[in-house]
Amino acid sequence: MNGIFNLQQIINGIQIGSIYALISIGYTLVYGIIKLINFAHGDFYMVGAYAAYFAVMFSVARKEHPNVIIVLIISMTAGAIVAFLSNRIAYKPLRYKPRLSALITAIGVSMFLEYTSSALPFIGPSFRAFPQSQLIPEKTYRIGSAVLTNYQIVNVTIAVVLMVVLTYIVQHTRMGMAMRASAQDKDAARLMGIDIEKVIDFTFIVGGALAGAAGLLTGITYPRINPYMGIIPGLKAFIAAVLGGIGSVPGAMLGSYIMGFAEVFGTAINSILGEGIAYAILILVLIFLPQGLLGKKTGEKV
């Protein structure tokens, strides 16, 4: 039983949870406002990872040491741009059409990003090694029986900082207030003079930026990237967002850490059933709390 609930596994859980958290916030923000499950969100994460890859390779080729903050900004910008474009090109024209159309379009955007990336010669469909040590050389620290790498520290730190910044934006800025208003009631917000399309643009940019950052963090911690890397983490982040209550940012964060821990402990208990256990937990929670852990109970208004 020793290998299951020890400090090392807790560290592993926090690490995975942080990455899922950054991705799932994007899902939850977009859903909150336009009730769209943006399946392409996992691919914004992939774009961020590749942007970071090229940024680091570019620096290395010029014999300069890449600066982590600059690479982070680059991957966030790439994620933001791709998200903004997806919204403007694919989702905006379908804003007032049946929701199913937008959903299918989201799947289409996802596939488009994946297959176009794998077809582009400088990306290619195969795996690439992320230049982890050129960006941050590895250092390990011991805490009791557990080992912590500086990658994990960087990972969690950047994730937490970004989440704090996001919470500040949402709670204490005008745009944040506009986002919350639009999520609560889109039509009323419009009546109050809020430009919904601007808010939606901003939401996508923020969500995409966070996903892009998650891409960089993944590249640093698990140095292997490929065009389809966004599919499974995107799915898990979405599940985490639903688990925490879709539409709620704290919910997304909570759900992600729970997913991270469930995955780690599930795999530690039985590595073959591991992920299944995590999803079983999800099903159980949703049976008893269909709105998710922090979601609002919305009854059917007759």
Add this chain to the structure above:
Amino acid sequence: MRKKKTLLLLVSLLLVVALFGTVLTGCSGSKQSSNNNATQEKKPILIGGVAPVTGPAATYGKSTKQGYEMALEEWNAKGGVLGRQVKMIFEDDKADPTEAANAFSKLINENHVVAIVGSVTSSCSLAGAPIAQRNKVPMITPTSTNPKVTEQGDYIFRACFIDPFQGTVAAKFVYNNLKARKVGVIYDIGQDYNTGLAEFFKKEFEKLGGQIVAYEGYPDGTTDFNTQLTKILDNKPDVIYSPNYYNDDGLIAKQARSLGFNGPIVGGDGWDSPDLVKIGGDAVNNCYFTNHFSKDSKSPIVQSFVKKYEDKYGEAPDALAALGYDAMNIMLTAIQNAGSTDGEAIKNALMNIDYQGVTGHIKFDKDRNPIKSAVIIKIENGKQVYVTTINP
């Protein structure tokens, strides 16, 4: 309303014409080929080649394909097979069994190849073999080591050793040479090769008296092995056995080292890839793996092959290239020996073949598997170093 209806009608008419057209041209195509029996002799012999040049096993596919092509060119330069030039129709199966099945179907039903060389990963060969067997098209896989592949039928052959042997070789090496008594195993549960090889290793290692202190699986596509490795390391193994494909092995080694494991990590022929060091970095030093071939071998056949390959491709060959080369050569030799491109004749020729390849002496046993030796390779300073040969 009327505009929509006419549009619908037009589109459906177009579709029908298009479908009809393809059916017609398809039919006439095959009619043409059977009418040209007289000129059949001058037409090239078509061989199907399958390998994963893109996807998670991309370096295997690239090497194997280069092996196929080099063998093909050599035969064609010497006049071809049965007086005809040989042409390979190549399909990329992306290491995905569904793509492999499609590739085999296409090669057999559309391209009418006389034989297939491929595929590379065991899961893909297992997907393609029943199709080849059903259509009586002889198939030889250069690199799939899972025993189930040749069990699919008497038209299915392989150029490499099988995993019960590979697992035994690894177990003996770990027990006798590395003197390890406790081993933790980590393997991909979604692939036949990994799962099979892990089992064979476990069986043999326990038979020798060793202890498998942990046996952890992971789903295909995992990048975070920390959970499984943490559990393995809690049991203080001397050695970690990771019989996986190079993309995973690199990350596993890295994460194991990060978690504080400094002992040797041992794997199978899936470790053989130039990308292993790119992904694993320093972590893959002090690691060993079982393989089919070492380019450092002093044998003249190996050295001549290595030189030809380096001249042609500008890089040293790995085991997959060598096996691809041997497999294509074996198939073409069999066709030559059979004196015809008839599937059954080729199959019988294969059964009786006695071929000295780059990867060893190849003569098939009753299960159409060759009895071959394995080599142990060590990774030191990012380079592959030959350690020893283990005979069956």
